[in-house]
Amino acid sequence: MYRFLLTPRWWGINLFVVLAIPFCVFMGTWQLGRFEDRVQSHEQAEEQPDPSTRAAKPLDELLPVDKVTSGRPAVATGTYADQFLVPGRELDDRQGFYVLNMLRTDSGKALPVVRGWLPGSASDAKVPAAPRGEVTVTGDLQASENARSKGVDVRGGLPGGQLGMISAATLVNLVPYDVYDAWVTLPKPEAGGTGGAMKPVPAAAPEGSGLDLKAFQNLGYTGEWFVFAGFVLFMWFRLVRREAEAARDVALGLVPDGAEAGAEESGAGSEESGAGAAGAEESSGAAGPEGSETGADRLEAGAGGSEAGSDGADVGPVGSEAPAGSRDPVGSQNPADSQDAVGSQDAVGSQGSGVAGDVRAAEAGSGR
Numbered sequence: 001m002y003r004f005l006l007t008p009r010w011w012g013i014n015l016f017v018v019l020a021i022p023f024c025v026f027m028g029t030w031q032l033g034r035f036e037d038r039v040q041s042h043e044q045a046e047e048q049p050d051p052s053t054r055a056a057k058p059l060d061e062l063l064p065v066d067k068v069t070s071g072r073p074a075v076a077t078g079t080y081a082d083q084f085l086v087p088g089r090e091l092d093d094r095q096g097f098y099v100l101n102m103l104r105t106d107s108g109k110a111l112p113v114v115r116g117w118l119p120g121s122a123s124d125a126k127v128p129a130a131p132r133g134e135v136t137v138t139g140d141l142q143a144s145e146n147a148r149s150k151g152v153d154v155r156g157g158l159p160g161g162q163l164g165m166i167s168a169a170t171l172v173n174l175v176p177y178d179v180y181d182a183w184v185t186l187p188k189p190e191a192g193g194t195g196g197a198m199k200p201v202p203a204a205a206p207e208g209s210g211l212d213l214k215a216f217q218n219l220g221y222t223g224e225w226f227v228f229a230g231f232v233l234f235m236w237f238r239l240v241r242r243e244a245e246a247a248r249d250v251a252l253g254l255v256p257d258g259a260e261a262g263a264e265e266s267g268a269g270s271e272e273s274g275a276g277a278a279g280a281e282e283s284s285g286a287a288g289p290e291g292s293e294t295g296a297d298r299l300e301a302g303a304g305g306s307e308a309g310s311d312g313a314d315v316g317p318v319g320s321e322a323p324a325g326s327r328d329p330v331g332s333q334n335p336a337d338s339q340d341a342v343g344s345q346d347a348v349g350s351q352g353s354g355v356a357g358d359v360r361a362a363e364a365g366s367g368r
Contacts, residue, residue: 116198139184
């Protein structure tokens with residue numbers, strides 16, 4: 001009953017199932033591992049002390065920024081250069097902007113330093129000037145922002161002096177010097193402008209270290225991949241069951257298979273053709289004898305008329321021409337036609353002779 005599983009079509013289906021199920025299980029397991037890693041990193045971050053409370057280290061010792069060094073206090077020395085405003089940043093449920101200055105170090109690179117946050121719009125804000133001369137700053141180290149970071153504006157079209165994303169890839173196009181692939185935020189407030197003292201911007205948790213929306217997305221993807229694996233297995237069993245039921249019906253004779261059905265259709269067509277030929281033969285055969293019998297009757301009628309004409313010839317001179325009228329000129333002139341159409345032309349000629357004989361007999365009787 002299950003021999004159909006060895007057909008070429010089912011070989012393809014079986015191969016797809018064998019490859020699809022392990023793939024779905026592997027992808028589901030991988031997504032589950034990602035979710036578990038995020039949970040573990042979140043637990044470790046809660047167990048460790050606040051990075052900002054740890055001892056400060058030189059900037060170069062903490063680079064590149066990762067989950068361990070993110071939030072650690074970094075020390076850098078240099079002079080402030082260009083200043084930018086970063087609009088659309090929220091702090092304490094209020095809209096405002098960051099005040100960012102580029103700190104040029106002795107290495108020639110510049111470190112972006114967020115000096116603080118001010119409420120309101122960045123277009124018409126009065127920002128206090130940065131300290132002049134060489135300064136040493138200590139701030140919480142942060143990784144460069146990307147398009148997925150909170151508060152980032154990637155639409156562009158900002159006025160001059162404003163910045164949508166704190167990133168070395170963005171700043172390198174705005175300043176004529178190299179930029180560190182990191183930035184720091186000052187933990188202590190500075191003197192402010194019209195909006196009061198600038199508030200320090202707290203350091204953000206490193207990306208992928210907490211139970212954020214992405215962590216639960218990994219958990220959702222895990223369920224989807226396992227559901228896909230179950231769906232593939234369910235459809236395979238359903239197809240096998242349907243094929244087996246069809247094969248059983250054919251074996252019991254409930255449903256003829258394709259070959260038997262085709263043979264029956266061909267046999268039915270042959271029988272119909274034979275019936276049509278037999279009907280044609282019967283029609284032609286029936287028409288033939290009836291024509292022959294009609295011709296024979298007409299010949300007998302002609303013969304009777306000829307005999308009557310002969311009797312009339314003995315009585316009067318007019319009747320003596322009856323034997324000549326009894327001749328069949330058509331039959332004598334066209335013997336081939338009389339052979340091909342016995343039931344048509346001969347019968348007509350004989351009938352004509354019989355009629356002529358009757359007429360002559362009547363004339364002979366009136367002559368008496």
